[in-house]
Amino acid sequence: MKKLSLRLLATISLLCSLLSFSSHAQDAPNFGYLSLEPDIITNYIGTSSKKLGFVRVTVELMIDSVDVLEIAEHHLPLLRATTIEIFGQQPEDKVKSLTGREDIRQAILKALQDHMRKETGAPIVKDVIFTKYLYHS
Structure with a gap:
């Protein structure tokens, strides 16, 4: 018993x-992921005005929900252009340091969320992930 x-x-x-x-x-x-393909390849500000470096980054965007993935895909050119613009404004020491890389990632996230809020009324982008990060000066 x-x-x-x-x-x-x-x-x-x-x-x-x-x-x-x-x-x-x-x-x-129910997060979704969106790749900014092809890789972001752009220049950054070198140590002198005559010297430019370049950075190559693979960027993945975490999207709030798979339900809004199509909306994010529609705005992909804006998201990509914003990312390239932010990288192009960075000084060499920021691009090369781990803390600087995190600052850049946060700046990109904030800018993408601001753009998406303006275009759609919602931030849509939950996070920015760098899966490959290479630089050369």
């Missing part, structure tokens, strides 16, 4: 856990 009660209790506990997991899975974010 005790074994039956323990099994029943374990089964009920397992079912409650599965129901809880199921409801959390439905509430989970």
Whole structure:
């Protein structure tokens, strides 16, 4: 009798856990990803006015939801141009340092969200991810 009660209790506990997991899975974010292809290749400001460096970056955008992925794709030229413009304004020391790279990433994210808010009424871009980051001076 005790074994039956323990099994029943374990089964009920397992079912409650599965129901809880199921409801959390439905509430989970439904992010989408969009690549800025081809890679971003542009110049940045070198240490002297006569010297330019270049940077090559593979950029992935995390989009709020797969439901708005098509909207983000429609604005891809704007998103790409904004990213290139921000990289082109960066000094060499910022491009080459890890903290500078993070500052650039945050600046791109903010600019993309501002543009998307202006164009669509929502920020749409959740995050900016650099999957490849190469520079040469």
